[in-house]
Amino acid sequence: MSQPVIRANAVGLTFQTADGPVHALKDVDLTINKGDFVSFIGPSGCGKTTFLRAIAALETPTSGQLTVNGMDPDAARRARAYGYVFQAPGLYPWRTIAGNISLPLEIMGFSRADRAERVARVLDLVDLAGFGGKFPWQLSGGMQQRASIARALAFDADILLMDEPFGALDEIVRDRLNQALLELWAKTGKTIGFVTHSIPEAVYLSTRIVVMSPRPGRITRVIDSPLPASRPLDIRDTPEFIALAHEVREGLREGHSYD
Amino acid sequence: MTDMAIGGMRGGGMLRRAASGGVLPILTVLLVIVMVWYVAAVGMNAQWVRDQAARSGAVLETGEFVRQTLTLDRPVLPAPHQVAAGLWDGIAGQKITSKRSLVWHGWVTLSATLAGFGIGTLAGILLAVGIVHNRAMDQSLMPWAVASQTVPILAIAPMVIVVFASAGITGLLPKAIIAAWLSFFPVLVGMVKGLRTPEAMQMDLMRSWSASPAQRFWRLRLPSSMPYLFASLKVAIAAALVGTIVGELPAGASSGLGARLLSGSYYGQTVQIWSALFTAAALAGGLVLLIGLLERLTLRRMGLAR
Structure with a gap:
């Protein structure tokens, strides 16, 4: 270790x-x-x-x-x-939570199926399963920050x-x-x-x-x-x-x- | 949830406002404007009526005097009902292919406006993209864009028309160029601001994912700029209409609301001038409304509506 x-x-x-x-x-x-x-x-x-x-x-x-x-x-x-998490969640208001988490994956060129699987996995990891379809404004500040952590985790840094x-x-x-x-x-x-x-x-x-x-x-x-x-x-x-x-x-x- | 509830209340509020007397102030203002207009019409046309009466040696009673000031063929200021009649005749009283139809002239102006608006918007967006991404363009382009707008459009319009005519191009295109000249600027200014709205943190996030400049543009800068784009489009389309009408003023133009204005002033047909003016105003209002509708739909879909 x-x-x-x-x-x-x-x-x-x-x-x-x-x-x-x-x-x-x-x-x-x-x-x-x-x-x-x-x-x-x-x-x-x-x-x-x-x-x-x-x-x-x-x-x-x-x-x-x-x-x-x-x-x-x-x-x-x-x-x-590495994945980076800032003080503010910095989620895009025009994307759902799942869409936000999949953003770095899209940029890095992961396949659609792979993206869906990873988004589901990290949402589960930060205890936001079921919130993927919500927009950022529908979530509390703490939940938004968890979503931004999920986004940093999605590509397995x-x-x-x-x-x-x-x-x-x-x-x-x-x-x-x-x-x-x-x-x-x-x-x-x-x-x-x-x-x-x-x-x-x-x-x-x-x-x-x-x-x-x-x-x-x-x-x-x-x-x-x-x-x-x-x-x-x-x-x-x-x-x-x-x-x-x-x-x-x-x-x-x-x-x-x-x- | 709260936001939706507020939104719902806002929607219902309009109806309630209308019912509880919101319409009343609007109607009152309208009524005052019409009354001031009538008084002004009597006042401004009085001299002519008095001269006519003096020439024919007639003595006019007040009632007859007022009636005459409001029914002149070529009044200095036509009364509202005369303009309304002129509008009605121009819009509904003519075949829409007729040279006397305001619908036909309106369409000529509208088509050039839309073409110019399209060119201007595209140019404005492209220049803004260049300015945001290229330091040299950022420092060199803006002064020229500002300079282009400080030159009176009335001075430029005839030159554009003449230059194009000498190349054998008349009709829609030269007018559209003048419209574009006026409408690119608000789009440029709005989009430079809009494309720069993403915070340093969001750009840093993009960098931490090793995003390419194209990815940064399409996924972050462009969506962020949408509210700014629509605000400037509203200014731009009104400016495009003004540009088109100015482009129709130089001698030789025989179609379009501008030509209608010009021929009206040649022949002292003030009712025709005012009818054309009102048509142009209605057109501008309709276009701005249309952009506003598009804005609401887009921003709501993007979750950016406030």
Whole structure:
């Protein structure tokens, strides 16, 4: 299980802006193994989203090496190595849920029969079976976000990259979706990269927590979670959980003391 | 569910509004316009009636005076009932193949309008696609498009007619070109905006699926632009009608509502002018309504109706 899928070696990324260069990432070293659930946490501007986007080849590092499945991120994208989930579901209002999930499949050239089979399977996986014929506006925000996760899963990418996927949802829905995500992760064995602002969310979900800090965006601490793989929601009241959350908070404070 | 309920209420609301007095304000406004029009007609035609009376030495009572101002053959401003009669005669009183039929002239104008609207819409969409996808076109084309609209169409129309006529082309095409000249612009502006509506996130999603530019266009940009397209089509079709009529004004045109306007003004046939004007207005209204209907159907089918 310790086969590395994402390797970052001294990755740096500098944006050239009108106010001069902005160091979004500096000297980022990280290895993510197959089946890991890695959360990135830190204040805004710490580069967590930028790093996730760099893995997805949506940004290009200006220094260092970054490989996904041993390829450069761009080649990995063409090999369908990952599915990406954004903060907003981004479903097309003119397509049904099934139509939305089948969109990437159409683009990638899957056959009609294959598409139907895959849509049914991932709808089932995110507990939306029977909602394929509905339009996005007929679903709640949480259901829409589940549909967007199904869309990212439909083409069998091994890596799921999620950029604050539940950030816009209320806490109750968020709890339920976090639980559902863990079940899904256990069922599929995907490697997940997860950006979040929330300490409890990061601690509850992850096998590893990457704490980052801004100016320049960098990793300050990588914490391996001692929590068991099976995590009911009330694990959040255990001393282990609270101790881990405390450690993350310490890490965040450490990063802030720089400025 | 909620949306459907709201939609249902909206549909029923129109009937209820009509029943509960929504029609009354509309009729009141119409009545006021007609009354102002009558008063204006009496006022503007008074001089002529007074002159006639003075010449023949007759003394007119008020009632007779008003009656005469409203029944002149060539009034400065025809009264509403005269225009109505002229319209009725032009539409229903003539064989539709007659040169005096407003239906025939209307059809001549309409066909050139639709042709010009078609050309203009196509040109507008194609230019917008170019502008959105090509940086050089983005920076170089728009100023020219704006410049094309600041030149008065009245100045360009005769040139277009003359140039085409010298090549032996008359009739529908030159008028359609003038109509297209006016109608491509709103489509261009609307579609540039519309094709750019997809958010960065949606474009990123497309990229994460390694979508080709063509796939991005057909599956994301074009469907997203539909509300903008229809809004600009409404402006464009009205502009196309104006362009066609202007194209019918230069001397030599003998058919179309523009020619009808022109010959009316040559011979002082104000009733004919006003009848042609009203026909043009009704035509424009009908066309805009038609596009609106198409818009509602399309957007509802696409689930984009608000």
